[in-house]
Amino acid sequence: MSLQGKHIVLGISGSIAAYKSAIITRLLVKKGAEVQIVITPAGKEFITPVTLSALSGKPVVSEFFASGDGTWHSHVDIGLWADLMIIAPATAATIGKMAGGIADNMLVTTYLSIKAPVFVAPAMDLDMYKHVSTQRNIEILRRDGVHIIEPTEGELASHLEGKGRMEEPENIVAMIEQFFATGKSLDKKKILITAAPTYERIDPVRFIGNFSSGKMGFALAEACAVRGAEVTLVTGPSALSVSHTGVTRIDVESANQMYEAAMRIFPQMDAAILAAAVADYRPEHQWDEKIKRKDDENLTIRLTPNPDIAAALGNNKNDRQIMVGFALETNNEVQNALNKMDKKNLDFIVLNSLQDEGAGFGHDTNKITILSKNGQTKTFGLKTKTEVAEDIIETTLSGFFAKKTTF
Numbered sequence: 384m385s386l387q388g389k390h391i392v393l394g395i396s397g398s399i400a401a402y403k404s405a406i407i408t409r410l411l412v413k414k415g416a417e418v419q420i421v422i423t424p425a426g427k428e429f430i431t432p433v434t435l436s437a438l439s440g441k442p443v444v445s446e447f448f449a450s451g452d453g454t455w456h457s458h459v460d461i462g463l464w465a466d467l468m469i470i471a472p473a474t475a476a477t478i479g480k481m482a483g484g485i486a487d488n489m490l491v492t493t494y495l496s497i498k499a500p501v502f503v504a505p506a507m508d509l510d511m512y513k514h515v516s517t518q519r520n521i522e523i524l525r526r527d528g529v530h531i532i533e534p535t536e537g538e539l540a541s542h543l544e545g546k547g548r549m550e551e552p553e554n555i556v557a558m559i560e561q562f563f564a565t566g567k568s569l570d571k572k573k574i575l576i577t578a579a580p581t582y583e584r585i586d587p588v589r590f591i592g593n594f595s596s597g598k599m600g601f602a603l604a605e606a607c608a609v610r611g612a613e614v615t616l617v618t619g620p621s622a623l624s625v626s627h628t629g630v631t632r633i634d635v636e637s638a639n640q641m642y643e644a645a646m647r648i649f650p651q652m653d654a655a656i657l658a659a660a661v662a663d664y665r666p667e668h669q670w671d672e673k674i675k676r677k678d679d680e681n682l683t684i685r686l687t688p689n690p691d692i693a694a695a696l697g698n699n700k701n702d703r704q705i706m707v708g709f710a711l712e713t714n715n716e717v718q719n720a721l722n723k724m725d726k727k728n729l730d731f732i733v734l735n736s737l738q739d740e741g742a743g744f745g746h747d748t749n750k751i752t753i754l755s756k757n758g759q760t761k762t763f764g765l766k767t768k769t770e771v772a773e774d775i776i777e778t779t780l781s782g783f784f785a786k787k788t789t790f
């Protein structure tokens with residue numbers, strides 16, 4: 384892979400990890416990128432602009448004005464020039480300023496002018512990283528569409544052990560390359576994604592539901608949109624929000640509503656990813672008034688099956704459409720998943736592991752195996768749901784649209 388001709392803005396803030404920015408610069412330049420460095424005043428305490436400009440071959444920008452001749456450094460021009468911005472290392476202060484739009488230095492001002500994708504590689508002490516304020520600011524950046532390169536665990540500058548070490552330069556550069564290689568692989572593709580649980584009403588105040596949070600479906604929607612897809616996210620009740628403008632959200636409550644929305648939209652779609660945890664049954668009858676408690680009587684609620692959305696879409700699927708479903712099995716995992724793929728006419732099925740701690744419902748992490756209808760299997764390690772979303776899209780949709788039918 385190469386970064387030939389790519390314009391990359393490298394933002395550096397004041398952390399001991401700033402020495403690694405020199406290596407990032409070197410690697411980016413070696414791969415053919417043009418690198419414009421923007422450094423905060425604190426960043427210059429850790430690494431000198433002389434080192435950085437020698438490596439990048441361009442003057443390093445730090446102040447709004449050049450002190451010698453008063454030339455104005457235009458953050459707007461840098462913003463328009465950039466194909467990508469990466470802030471590495473990003474301190475808690477810089478992350479906070481970016482989240483709050485506090486443009487009191489050249490780095491944050493440039494960030495606010497950037498039209499291109501932005502990556503942030505945090506570096507700080509473990510307690511600062513864990514702090515509710517830092518985590519909130521990182522979450523804000525995520526919602527704003529910034530790609531967060533999670534710090535790793537290990538020995539920190541304070542000699543304490545924990546999470547806060549900036550990701551290694553080689554890995555950061557590999558992620559940037561990967562991004563350019565796959566970034567627009569779903570350009571203008573129309574993708575339907577179902578997410579979250581469904582609620583099946585019993586009476587005006589009660590429902591049957593499940594513990595699905597919607598995290599996997601929402602992460603998939605964002606990841607597809609980042610790759611240029613036009614996503615329609617049909618979601619059951621969820622506290623999550625989507626920020627990417629490439630995602631159109633349709634809120635539904637019950638399986639029947641989700642079925643109707645999905646069936647209406649599917650004919651115009653190139654692909655569907657069915658990540659919703661749809662209730663298999665709903666109360667046959669809905670009470671108009673709140674059911675009253677009776678101490679001496681059992682209450683029986685008869686349930687009737689809901690439509691199987693995946694199977695219904697699978698029945699209507701044409702040759703150019705791709706469908707990806709999920710399976711969460713407690714026994715005979717692979718065989719059950721294969722049967723499901725067949726029954727629902729899916730092209731791929733993502734098997735969630737229930738055996739692994741941290742995987743599945745409500746967790747931020749997941750461990751998956753992807754099975755394809757032509758008999759292939761690919762197993763992944765425990766990863767964040769954002770990373771899992773990348774793996775799913777890479778293995779299924781991106782490959783397919785690139786007319787690559789194997790993985």
Ligand code: C5P
Nearest residue numbers: 657658659661690691692693708709710
């Ligand atoms: O519940 P089950 O294990 O059959 O789910 C497998 C796949 O089918 C999942 O992708 C799920 O979103 C989808 N499904 C659906 N409608 C249902 C039940 C499941 O779309 N009623």
